[in-house]
Amino acid sequence: MSYTINRIIKDADFEEVSAIDPVVSMSAIDNDELKQVAGKVRDMLSEVVQAI
16 A cells, blocks of 8 residues: 655645545455554554654
């Protein structure tokens, strides 16, 4: 799976970081193992976004 993290810097006082939620992205696929992996990926992405 590949996911995008967006970092937007408008000026010195504003910065926005966001990521696509893999659980939502994979929700249409009927595969419990994939949903578990997507949940783990979401947790990892959340840590990365918070660290930026």
